[in-house]
Amino acid sequence: MKCYDCTQEVREGTVAIGVCSGCGLFTCQDHSDVVAVPVARLNGLGTSHRRAPARTVVCRTCRAAGTAH
16 A cells, blocks of 8 residues: 555655554555554553553644544
């Protein structure tokens, strides 16, 4: 698959490295960020958080818009 933002900029040959978790578009390394996402689960009457966060790919547009997890 090809990066959506590169296609809009008429840059050919850019391969996508992942799918944005915010909007679902394919994104390349230049147009994306890998962000840490805290992992929480229900534990009795509260929640428990894992020590190591998960990671997710977010395009720069969604990250700037604040829709990143």
